[in-house]
Amino acid sequence: MMMTTPNEIGSVEPMACAGLSSAIFRYVGITALLAIACALPFAVSGYRVSQFSQVLIYAIAMLGLNILTGFNGQISLGHGAFYAIGAYTAAILLDKTGIPYWATVPIAGAICLGAGFLFGLPALRLEGLYLALATFALAVATPQILKFKGLDHWTGGVQGIQVDAPAAPWGLPLNTDRWIYYFCLIWTITLFVVVRNLLRGRTGRAIIAIRDHPLAAAAMGIDTALYKSLTFGISAMYTGIAGALGALLSAYVSPDSFPVSLSIKFLVGSVVGGIASISGAFIGALFIEFTPNFADQISKAAPDAIFGMFLIALMYLMPRGAIGVLDFIGVQLRRMAAAKQQRRNRTAG
Amino acid sequence: MQAFLHQLLSGLANGGIYASVALALVMIYQATHHVNFAQGEMAMFSTYIAWAMINAGFSYWAAFGLTLVFSFIGGVAIERIIIRPVERAPVLAIVSVFIVLLLILNSLAGWIFSYTIKSFPSPFPSVAWYGSKYMSSHEVGMIVVTLAVLILVFLFFRFTPLGLAMRAAAQNPVSSRLVGIRVGWMLSFGWGLAAAIGAVAGIMAAPIVYLDPNMMSGILLYGFAGALLGGINNPWGAALGGFFVGVLENLAGAYVVGTELKLTAALVIIVGVLAFKPAGLFGRTLITRV
Numbered sequence: 001m002m003m004t005t006p007n008e009i010g011s012v013e014p015m016a017c018a019g020l021s022s023a024i025f026r027y028v029g030i031t032a033l034l035a036i037a038c039a040l041p042f043a044v045s046g047y048r049v050s051q052f053s054q055v056l057i058y059a060i061a062m063l064g065l066n067i068l069t070g071f072n073g074q075i076s077l078g079h080g081a082f083y084a085i086g087a088y089t090a091a092i093l094l095d096k097t098g099i100p101y102w103a104t105v106p107i108a109g110a111i112c113l114g115a116g117f118l119f120g121l122p123a124l125r126l127e128g129l130y131l132a133l134a135t136f137a138l139a140v141a142t143p144q145i146l147k148f149k150g151l152d153h154w155t156g157g158v159q160g161i162q163v164d165a166p167a168a169p170w171g172l173p174l175n176t177d178r179w180i181y182y183f184c185l186i187w188t189i190t191l192f193v194v195v196r197n198l199l200r201g202r203t204g205r206a207i208i209a210i211r212d213h214p215l216a217a218a219a220m221g222i223d224t225a226l227y228k229s230l231t232f233g234i235s236a237m238y239t240g241i242a243g244a245l246g247a248l249l250s251a252y253v254s255p256d257s258f259p260v261s262l263s264i265k266f267l268v269g270s271v272v273g274g275i276a277s278i279s280g281a282f283i284g285a286l287f288i289e290f291t292p293n294f295a296d297q298i299s300k301a302a303p304d305a306i307f308g309m310f311l312i313a314l315m316y317l318m319p320r321g322a323i324g325v326l327d328f329i330g331v332q333l334r335r336m337a338a339a340k341q342q343r344r345n346r347t348a349g
Numbered sequence: 350m351q352a353f354l355h356q357l358l359s360g361l362a363n364g365g366i367y368a369s370v371a372l373a374l375v376m377i378y379q380a381t382h383h384v385n386f387a388q389g390e391m392a393m394f395s396t397y398i399a400w401a402m403i404n405a406g407f408s409y410w411a412a413f414g415l416t417l418v419f420s421f422i423g424g425v426a427i428e429r430i431i432i433r434p435v436e437r438a439p440v441l442a443i444v445s446v447f448i449v450l451l452l453i454l455n456s457l458a459g460w461i462f463s464y465t466i467k468s469f470p471s472p473f474p475s476v477a478w479y480g481s482k483y484m485s486s487h488e489v490g491m492i493v494v495t496l497a498v499l500i501l502v503f504l505f506f507r508f509t510p511l512g513l514a515m516r517a518a519a520q521n522p523v524s525s526r527l528v529g530i531r532v533g534w535m536l537s538f539g540w541g542l543a544a545a546i547g548a549v550a551g552i553m554a555a556p557i558v559y560l561d562p563n564m565m566s567g568i569l570l571y572g573f574a575g576a577l578l579g580g581i582n583n584p585w586g587a588a589l590g591g592f593f594v595g596v597l598e599n600l601a602g603a604y605v606v607g608t609e610l611k612l613t614a615a616l617v618i619i620v621g622v623l624a625f626k627p628a629g630l631f632g633r634t635l636i637t638r639v
Contacts, residue, residue, distance in 0.1 A: 069441065075440065075441055075444055077386075077444070077448070122620050122623070122624040125623065125624050125627065126623050126624075126627075128440040129382075129383070129384050129440055129444070130623050130627070132384070132386075132440075132444045133384055133573055133577075133619065133623075134616075134619055134620050134623055136386065136570075136573075137570055137573065137574075137615060137616040137619045137620070138616060140566055140567070140569075140570050140612060140616075141570070141612040141613045141615070141616040144609060144610065144611075144612045144613060145610070145613055147609060148609050148610055260566065261452070264448050264451075264452065267444075267445065267448065268445065268448065268449070271441070271442075271445050275441065304452050304453070304455065304456030304459075305452075305453050305456040305457050305460065307452065307456075308449045308450070308452040308453035308456065309453065311445075311449045311452075312431065312446065312449055312453075315435070315442060315445060315446065315449075316434060316435075
């Protein structure tokens with residue numbers, strides 16, 4: 001599917017042409033997307049810039065969810081909790097210690113890695129539905145834990161924590177909105193490259209094998225328990241990093257910024273984008289950031305209902321998500337190109 | 350000691366609500382092996398219907414009865430229209446559909462009835478006729494209603510042909526179809542029944558937690574905890590689990606963790622049961638052949 005590389009296809013002559021051209025297309029496409037992503041903050045107004053930063057942040061969070069649910073087969077309805085942990089870690093570090101804002105993001109990631117790994121241990125015994133249930137409970141309980149009086153000193157209780165928005169370093173001529181956007185963009189690109197390499201290699205094959213057939217995977221010598229908890233950890237780390245970036249973007253965290261609906265949004269976005277894909281996370285992020293706006297325009301009163309109906313329709317129409325549809329179109333185009341090439345060869349020979 | 354007894358008894362009363370929710374969850378789980386994440390929102394929506402009817406001048410018990418009928422029809426409709434198309438889909442798709450249903454119901458309720466918090470009447474007299482100060486009459490009434498629901502459900506499944514057919518359809522769909530039971534409709538009726546039981550829970554809970562679109566999210570969580578604790582494949586175990594969770598929640602809230610971390614207690618129960626005794630206290634352990 002998306003994972004084909006030019007040197008994998010090469011045995012059949014016409015396919016090689018198609019493969020090469022599609023590789024060129026891909027590089028051109030990625031370069032174009034990067035160029036657009038870099039130019040974006042200068043093309044739109046201030047508020048839009050922070051919306052696009054939020055898209056990048058959601059994309060990272062959903063990428064984490066995709067690793068866990070799409071590639072490893074563990075359903076999580078509670079990733080909002082890890083997002084909250086990441087956000088609170090960053091905010092508390094900024095509030096209580098003097099460390100610079102950029103250092104809070106990896107620390108938040110590391111803490112979420114640990115938290116995810118620990119939650120992943122009991123999750124080992126839970127399959128499918130039950131894991132969904134346990135993580136749902138986590139999502140429901142999160143705001144209450146954050147409001148807990150005993151942690152007031154750290155979390156600021158119901159009021160939450162206010163942090164300073166980071167300013168651009170090295171005298172770059174960027175305002176705060178644009179600088180945060182680029183900061184998020186750097187993180188997004190790094191994390192996407194990392195996850196792509198991770199999933200392509202030995203570890204990724206193990207993760208996917210556990211999803212497809214846990215018993216067979218165990219029989220082939222994969223330490224299922226370790227890999228599942230690790231995947232949970234890595235997934236939580238991604239979402240935690242996204243949370244930390246989110247805290248920097250909104251310059252404010254409070255218990256009510258992390259309701260159940262945040263976790264639901266993540267899952268919904270992932271499913272819409274295509275849960276077993278890497279690039280689907282982008283589409284999902286665009287979807288959850290911008291459809292509520294559209295839904296708002298259709299019906300001011302019940303945007304969520306419109307949003308929900310969209311979703312049900314999407315799920316019936318494209319069960320593999322947007323990426324599934326794009327893939328299907330890609331395969332059809334390639335097939336048509338190959339058929340044309342064959343016809344040309346036949347008439348020539 | 351008095352305070353303890355008070356906490357214990359009001360925990361029992363709350364437990365009645367959780368028991369009803371747990372029973373509704375088990376009803377759907379047994380028939381289709383789905384966990385209905387939208388159960389709480391369905392109950393909330395039913396409660397709004399009851400509220401609207403009471404406001405329109407119906408007497409309390411007439412509104413109560415009509416709401417159960419509407420909920421039953423609504424449950425059947427949801428099963429037929431939304432759930433049926435994804436019946437055989439992978440777990441993830443089913444979970445997503447339930448979640449979406451939750452979103453839609455929540456938003457619709459907010460849209461139709463507004464997000465402002467409303468009070469809901471209690472049918473029971475405000476002065477306790479039995480002269481005890483441990484329980485309010487609404488709490489006693491809640492327990493009575495819950496027990497009545499449990500007994501009715503038991504009688505229905507035990508002594509009516511339809512109940513027997515529904516049990517058969519849940520236990521062995523293929524053979525049931527061969528003897529002429531319309532399995533599809535039995536599943537829908539299961540949903541309808543679950544919706545009606547949930548409606549009872551919602552109506553009983555509303556005077557305590559007040560009526561708003563998010564009123565059931567905590568209750569649903571306790572319902573889950575109760576169902577899992579009692580055993581999700583055993584209706585009576587689940588109901589008992591619901592009562593148990595109610596008591597546990599109240600005692601823990603009063604003496605151990607404080608009222609702010611009550612939901613976390615539910616989370617701990619859920620994760621604990623799933624990790625250490627997945628079948629629950631009274632459930633059957635399922636053994637699958639590899």
